Amino acid sequence: MKKRSAIGISGFFLLALSGIGLLSCGKQRATFDVREATIASTQAAIRARQVTCHELVEAYLARIKAYDQSTKLNSIVTLNPEALADADKLDSEYRHTHTLRPLQGIVVIVKDNYDTKGLQTTGGSLAMKGFLPDDDAFMVKRLRDAGAIILAKSNMAEWAFSPYVTESSIAGITRNAYALDRVPAGSSGGTAAAVAASLGEVGLGTDTGNSIRGPSSHNDLVGIRPTIGLTSRAGIIPLFSGNDVGGPMARTVADAAAVLSVVAGYDPQDPITALSEGKAQKDYTKFLDKNGLKGAxxxxxxxxxxxxxxxxxxxxxxxxxxxxxxxxxxxxxxxxxxxxxxxxxxxLWCGDFQSDLNTYLAQHGRNATYHTLAEIVASGLYLPYIQDEIEGAVKPPKSADDRRAPCPxxxxxxxxxxxxxxxxxxxxxxxxxxxxxxxxxxxxxxxxxxxxxxxxxxxxxxxxxxxxxxxxxxxxxxxxxxxxxxxxxxQFSEPMLIKFAYAYEQATGHHKPPDGFGPVM
Structure with missing residues (x-):
């Protein structure tokens, strides 16, 4: 099976400039501005023939090229070299069907702990550099099935350990889109910074204790940590699997709800999602009620x-x-x-990073260089700021009070x-x-x-x-x-929370784009 190779940002644009045709923004019709675009506005523009999926990908690639490294935002780890080809297939489909799938043409940034088939997945660790998963994580597959385009993998706190910073040995430090001398929180700070700067339309993060909500708050976004069991953990590099959950990050409640509609639901590879049977909604956007706070x-x-x-x-x-x-x-x-x-x-906290990571590597990491946490620690390929956590994870428990394994x-x-x-x-x-x-x-x-x-x-x-x-x-x-x-x-009150959050958002209108990420000329 032919696999997509992991291409770094500079390598991607060198290919583009060499004439392979991965980036051709000079041919783009300047009729649709992707900055602050919503899922609804983007799909309306596709229907109105104002923009194609191909042109959307080109526009976001141009923004990444213009802003991600030059500003030291440093939110993107790896670009998907198949993004434009994926967009072309979606354009062809629309020409024939005249119907858009739920997220068709929507450009997504995915945190680098989600498996992406044939596209490098590292968990922020240099020890995982070059690892190409054989399959998509369940949530990523759901996005693709809905017509979304996976554009890039975003930087994260190494192994998702830190809620405070987004720094990895694979890509360095990510900064806050609203103040480049500030942190975006962690560990999903790369997704947050990229979506805030309109380097992609929406994104996926993961949250063990903070890591969707903190970066969303720090970057003026909406972030949803779903009920544990509403979204699948299968194919996501774990921190503490008993607390881990994946969810959407977006600039609006409506967009977050639209993404949640696609990624939520039962996955036989993650038994805990059986709890969502009869509770997961097919369309969370139907709860967008600007009067939703009345009587709450x-x-x-x-x-x-x-x-x-x-x-x-x-x-x-x-x-x-x-x-x-x-x-x-x-x-x-x-x-x-x-x-x-x-x-x-x-x-309350308990977790066994070693056991959870070793299980993930055994199931998904056959192509990885290292196959256990002990091997990764022995390699020395980790940053000093996570030394205590990663080395402590392989040491025997200090006392009977150590709540590692078993950790339900x-x-x-x-x-x-x-x-x-x-x-x-x-x-x-x-x-x-x-x-x-x-x-x-x-x-x-x-x-x-x-x-x-x-x-x-x-x-x-x-x-x-x-x-x-x-x-x-x-x-x-x-x-x-x-x-x-x-x-x-x-538990499973996402419809009500979306209604409340949307009503508050519509009444107050606090979101605004960050300075310094204007149109690409």
């Missing part, structure tokens, strides 16, 4: 707002967001607290069950539909700063219960630094 019971989780180290401007934005929710007809329950929170959340998923781990039951009980007693809080209580740190308050509020309520959470832009602090508001709901 929204609880304010003050614990994440009134922390001593919280940035005053983010606190002010959050208070304004609460007032906006009320103005849109929501009933506000403030404060909402969880009895025994400290006791219930003590020692969130639905079979007694401490997590107790925490989820307590949260659910508190929500039911007060008839709460959703809980809100700032996604991060502090703005993006400067690159290299690991000492100032971080403010990550995403590690507990959603990951340790399996409940879904959506972050949506709620404004800017200190001039240009984005902040996000999180809506958290009960």
């Amino acid at each position: 019971r929204i609880a304010v989780f003050r614990r994440y707002i009134d922390t001593p180290t919280a940035d005053p401007e983010i606190k002010a934005l959050t208070e304004k967001a609460i007032a906006d929710l009320k103005a849109q007809g929501a009933e506000i329950v403030d404060p909402f607290s969880l009895p025994d929170y400290d006791k219930l959340t003590k020692g 998923d969130v639905y079979h781990d007694p401490p997590k069950i107790a925490f989820r039951d307590a949260l659910l009980k508190a929500m039911q007693e007060q008839h709460i539909d959703a809980i809100v809080y700032p996604t991060w209580s502090n703005p993006p740190r400067k690159v290299g700063d690991m000492k100032s308050p971080a403010g990550d509020n995403s590690q507990v309520l959603s990951p340790q219960t399996g409940f879904p959470a959506i972050t949506v832009p709620m404004g800017f602090t200190h001039g240009t630094l984005p902040a996000g508001l999180t809506f958290l709901g009960k």
Whole structure:
């Protein structure tokens, strides 16, 4: 079987310039601006013959060439050399059918821990350089089946270890699209920065404790961490599989909902997705209701707002967001607290990176250079900032309290069950539909700063219960630094959360594009 080769950014454009025809923006009709384009506007332009799938790919490639390295954004690891050929097939199909598939022509950026058939997948690790998976991850396959075009793989925190930075031994440091001296958070910061700068239309991230919602908040995006079991983990390089989940990152709630519609659902290769049977929606966009907050019971989780180290401007934005929710007809329950929170959340984290990664490599990594975590650690191919985590993962447990193996998923781990039951009980007693809080209580740190308050509020309520959470832009602090508001709901409550997030987004209109990424001339 012929495999797609992994071509780096500079190599891709050298091929283009040598006349192979991978990039021919000079022939592009300047009738459709991909900056801030939505799925709906892009497909409307295709139907109106204003743009072709081929031209869309060319436009995004031109933007990557113009901006990703020159600005030091550094969001892209690998370009798909088949993207234009894939676009041509979709153009031919449309000429014959006059019908668009759900995401036909939509250009997607995929985090570099998703398997992409024949296209390099590294998990941010130099030890995985050159690894070409035999198959697509289930979610990637769903995207392709829906007509989406996989344009590029995005940079990530090495092995997804860090919620604070997006730095890998495979590609270096990714920066925040809204302030290039700031971090995009981690670990899906490459996807976030690329989508924010309109280097692709939408993207996929993964979230173990923060990694969709944090980068989305830091880059003025909408990010959805789905209910554990709604989307498949098959073909995704794991961090802690019991908490891992994949989901969409986009500039609008509508686009995030459209992507979720395609990627959600049962996968026999990931048994936990059996929970989604009868609960996954075929079309989450039908819940886009600008009046969706009327009558909603929204609880304010003050614990994440009134922390001593919280940035005053983010606190002010959050208070304004609460007032906006009320103005849109929501009933506000403030404060909402969880009895025994400290006791219930003590020692919740568990995970066995070594076991999970070795299982992935055995199932998917036959072509990889290294086949166990121990071999990777012995190679020394990792950055100093993850040394403690990666070396600690191969060392024997220090005590009986070490919650590595066995580490059940969130639905079979007694401490997590107790925490989820307590949260659910508190929500039911007060008839709460959703809980809100700032996604991060502090703005993006400067690159290299690991000492100032971080403010990550995403590690507990959603990951340790399996409940879904959506972050949506709620404004800017200190001039240009984005902040996000999180809506958290009960298991498989994505339709309700999308309705709330959309109503808030439409009423406030906080998203705006970053400076410095204008049209390509």
